[in-house]
Amino acid sequence: MPTKCSCESLYRMFFSGLFLAGLICSLAFSGCAASDSSGSRYWPNQELPTGLIRTVPHEDFEPLTGPEGNKVPGSFAAEHVMVQSISGLAARAVNQGRLDELVWITVGSPDGGLNIEYDRSFQWMVNKFDIEDRGVFSSWELIDRYSGKGIIKGYVLYSYDHSEGDAYEQRRENIDESVNAATMMASLLNGVLIEESMEEQAKEHGLELLYDARGVSVSEVFAEHKDKFNPRVAVTADPKAPNLRDTAIAYNLAVSFDTEEQTDQLYDWLEPPGTILGWNWGAEVRHTDLVSTYGHFHTASNWTLNLPFFLACQKEDVPPVEPLDPQKIDFNSDEINVSFVMSDGDNLSWMLSDFTDHHYWANEHSGEFPFGWGIAAANLRPAGSAVLDYLNRNRPQSASYIDFAGGYFFPDRFAVKRGSEERERLLRKKARRIWDEIEPTGIRTIKFICLDIDSKEAMQAYKIFAEEMDGLIGMFAMQYHPYEAGAGKTYWVENRKGMEIPVVTPKFAIWDTTGTGRGDPLLTAERINNLAKGENAGKKNIWTVIHAWSEFPQLETNRGLDAVKLCVDKLDDQVRVVNPEELLWRIRMEKRPEQTKILVNQQ
Numbered sequence: 370m371p372t373k374c375s376c377e378s379l380y381r382m383f384f385s386g387l388f389l390a391g392l393i394c395s396l397a398f399s400g401c402a403a404s405d406s407s408g409s410r411y412w413p414n415q416e417l418p419t420g421l422i423r424t425v426p427h428e429d430f431e432p433l434t435g436p437e438g439n440k441v442p443g444s445f446a447a448e449h450v451m452v453q454s455i456s457g458l459a460a461r462a463v464n465q466g467r468l469d470e471l472v473w474i475t476v477g478s479p480d481g482g483l484n485i486e487y488d489r490s491f492q493w494m495v496n497k498f499d500i501e502d503r504g505v506f507s508s509w510e511l512i513d514r515y516s517g518k519g520i521i522k523g524y525v526l527y528s529y530d531h532s533e534g535d536a537y538e539q540r541r542e543n544i545d546e547s548v549n550a551a552t553m554m555a556s557l558l559n560g561v562l563i564e565e566s567m568e569e570q571a572k573e574h575g576l577e578l579l580y581d582a583r584g585v586s587v588s589e590v591f592a593e594h595k596d597k598f599n600p601r602v603a604v605t606a607d608p609k610a611p612n613l614r615d616t617a618i619a620y621n622l623a624v625s626f627d628t629e630e631q632t633d634q635l636y637d638w639l640e641p642p643g644t645i646l647g648w649n650w651g652a653e654v655r656h657t658d659l660v661s662t663y664g665h666f667h668t669a670s671n672w673t674l675n676l677p678f679f680l681a682c683q684k685e686d687v688p689p690v691e692p693l694d695p696q697k698i699d700f701n702s703d704e705i706n707v708s709f710v711m712s713d714g715d716n717l718s719w720m721l722s723d724f725t726d727h728h729y730w731a732n733e734h735s736g737e738f739p740f741g742w743g744i745a746a747a748n749l750r751p752a753g754s755a756v757l758d759y760l761n762r763n764r765p766q767s768a769s770y771i772d773f774a775g776g777y778f779f780p781d782r783f784a785v786k787r788g789s790e791e792r793e794r795l796l797r798k799k800a801r802r803i804w805d806e807i808e809p810t811g812i813r814t815i816k817f818i819c820l821d822i823d824s825k826e827a828m829q830a831y832k833i834f835a836e837e838m839d840g841l842i843g844m845f846a847m848q849y850h851p852y853e854a855g856a857g858k859t860y861w862v863e864n865r866k867g868m869e870i871p872v873v874t875p876k877f878a879i880w881d882t883t884g885t886g887r888g889d890p891l892l893t894a895e896r897i898n899n900l901a902k903g904e905n906a907g908k909k910n911i912w913t914v915i916h917a918w919s920e921f922p923q924l925e926t927n928r929g930l931d932a933v934k935l936c937v938d939k940l941d942d943q944v945r946v947v948n949p950e951e952l953l954w955r956i957r958m959e960k961r962p963e964q965t966k967i968l969v970n971q972q
Contacts, residue, residue: 457618689811714743736765
């Protein structure tokens with residue numbers, strides 16, 4: 370990977386020094402995360418526009434031809450990167466009062482149609498906030514429109530990463546990270562991102578070179594300018610991926626990738642608990658552990674489009690779901706009670722793109738039996754209110770929503786690199802942030818993944834969550850591998866009122882591999898039925914996690930709710946399927962009856 374500036378880069382850096390100096394004071398923190406009195410805002414703030422411009426569908430952007438003659442599709446190619454940067458500059462200008470419109474990158478293709486969920490969110494936002502639709506513009510028409518308004522000051526040059534392998538597929542040779550360096554410089558210079566093959570077109574449209582990022586490393590840019598970037602939010606982005614470059618440019622976000630020194634330095638510098646947009650490559654456990662140990666969290670948002678627009682629609686008036694009324698539960702029933710809960714839900718990209726139009730939440734069997742959906746509620750509220758509104762208004766009566774702990778991190782590893790006292794302080798701050806966001810949604814349960822579910826660090830996190838989330842019914846805890854490592858065990862932790870809160874582990878997992886507690890839908894049903902036939906089967910309250918991505922072609926069933934339906938249909942009569950909220954109330958009544966009766970009577 371190149372680490373030194375080219376001669377032209379050094380030349381441009383020298384002569385752009387005066388320009389940079391004058392620009393930094395006004396721009397460096399224009400996109401910093403907003404903060405309310407409780408300190409709970411940890412996403413960038415975006416002002417609402419009065420109008421919007423739409424692009425052509427993103428899959429219809431111009432493809433790029435690689436050095437070996439390979440074709441990079443338009444959704445990943447240089448034109449999309451350019452449009453992302455235009456969108457980011459427009460969002461910044463709206464925040465600064467210099468523009469009144471945002472750019473909406475149309476998600477879809479002329480042949481395949483628009484992405485249903487993005488299109489529904491678009492219509493919701495436009496209608497709710499009375500935003501004027503000013504029509505469709507080509508990419509170069511956008512260049513002319515915004516350079517004419519002074520929004521685009523010039524261009525930042527980079528070279529495309531043609532290394533072998535797909536985006537977010539780990540690669541080790543010939544990686545060109547100059548687009549990440551260019552993205553950071555574009556945020557400082559108000560420049561549009563131009564790949565070297567498009568430079569002549571940029572000049573034809575009157576743009577001047579502001580900075581040449583070819584051969585410049587991310588580490589160089591960050592080392593020289595880190596005091597100018599937002600200290601609360603950062604992006605990890607594969608150089609092959611256009612997504613989130615609008616967000617990085619709009620809010621002065623540092624950009625990195627890989628789990629080597631450059632990302633380690635970024636996470637150490639970022640103010641914890643920090644918000645990490647995007648995703649990383651390599652082993653999921655490794656890059657999630659790195660995020661966690663510094664006291665930050667993943668949003669799993671690497672495929673997200675139009676985030677500035679979603680951020681502009683942060684509102685407090687999304688209707689909450691109604692929590693389950695425990696007074697309506699028959700606590701005297703003798704069946705074995707089992708809940709099914711979908712894994713994941715931390716993934717913001719999934720929530721915004723096809724969660725409500727897939728074989729998951731939108732499955733034909735949705736609502737036929739009680740079920741628990743993990744969703745990114747704490748992050749949808751500030752960064753996806755259109756989707757949260759739709760989910761809440763259309764929730765099947767038998768379903769429960771469970772917040773995925775305000776994002777993806779390992780509670781037992783959270784902030785361990787910051788020291789024990791700081792770890793506790795940051796865990797409490799993170800817990801309060803989660804509750805500040807999910808309490809207005811009506812959600813009263815959370816779930817999370819630990820690396821070691823029985824560790825003292827995990828127990829500390831459970832206790833802090835209980836103390837800082839007043840009103841929490843209970844928690845669902847999984848281990849990274851295997852999910853069902855807790856074998857159905859329940860841990861108890863006291864909240865500030867002296868009430869004990871259950872932290873429940875899954876007894877079984879529906880997975881496309883077989884283990885002590887995991888297996889396909891039919892094996893899982895058999896195991897649940899056997900448990901129901903055992904001694905003292907009555908009053909047993911367990912839950913089963915469904916691995917969201919497992920498929921079972923040998924059973925002629927698809928992933929998600931289709932697999933759960935197959936399992937539920939094979940359960941014996943003495944097994945009762947309940948939603949996760951009811952399960953938690955039953956566990957509390959069974960194990961802590963006196964405290965639970967007091968709480969139930971207060972409802």
